Amino acid sequence: xxxxxxxxxxxxxxxxxxxxxxxxxxxxxxxxxxxxxxxxxxxxxxxxxxxxxxxxxxxxxxxxxxxxxxxxxxxxxxxxxxxxxxxxxxxxxxxxxxxxxxxxxxxxxxxxxxxxxxxxxxxxxxxxxxxxxxxxxxxxxxxxxxxxxxxxxxxxxxxxxxxxxxxxxxxxxxxxx
Numbered sequence: 072x073x074x075x076x077x078x079x080x081x082x083x084x085x086x087x088x089x090x091x092x093x094x095x096x097x098x099x100x101x102x103x104x105x106x107x108x109x110x111x112x113x114x115x116x117x118x119x120x121x122x123x124x125x126x127x128x129x130x131x132x133x134x135x136x137x138x139x140x141x142x143x144x145x146x147x148x149x150x151x152x153x154x155x156x157x158x159x160x161x162x163x164x165x166x167x168x169x170x171x172x173x174x175x176x177x178x179x180x181x182x183x184x185x186x187x188x189x190x191x192x193x194x195x196x197x198x199x200x201x202x203x204x205x206x207x208x209x210x211x212x213x214x215x216x217x218x219x220x221x222x223x224x225x226x227x228x229x230x231x232x233x234x235x236x237x238x239x240x241x242x243x244x245x246x247x248x
């Protein structure tokens with residue numbers, strides 16, 4: 072089984088998230104990560120859904136999502152041709168001895184210190200899942216006190232876009248007598 076990333080454009084209105092997550096629940100599919108945010112058009116949101124399963128599971132998910140009224144467009148994002156990122160906030164326990172080592176790790180991973188106290192450092196890290204997991208691996212021995220992750224966001228590389236399908240113009244009506 073592998074992780075698939077599905078991108079969907081949906082109507083930005085109350086209940087849409089509930090209907091999408093309900094579909095996953097009813098079908099017994101687990102969502103690894105779900106990120107939702109407004110697009111350049113305030114009436115449309117983009118959902119990035121990470122789900123683990125085989126190709127048959129993915130096919131079912133895409134078909135079922137496509138049937139929901141609030142879903143405008145849906146597609147799987149190919150890992151080889153998309154950009155994936157996640158933001159992570161991590162609060163680490165530090166003392167005078169461990170602080171320099173933690174700061175060195177933060178620098179190696181091009182992360183940022185965003186809060187400091189006498190016994191903690193909170194960092195912000197952005198990157199792909201592998202980078203963030205590597206950072207956590209090195210920070211665990213110091214004591215992770217809190218961790219928050221945004222979930223995956225992803226877009227196709229290059230000029231390929233998930234777009235709203237164009238609706239054919241309605242025929243004009245002539246009201247001549």
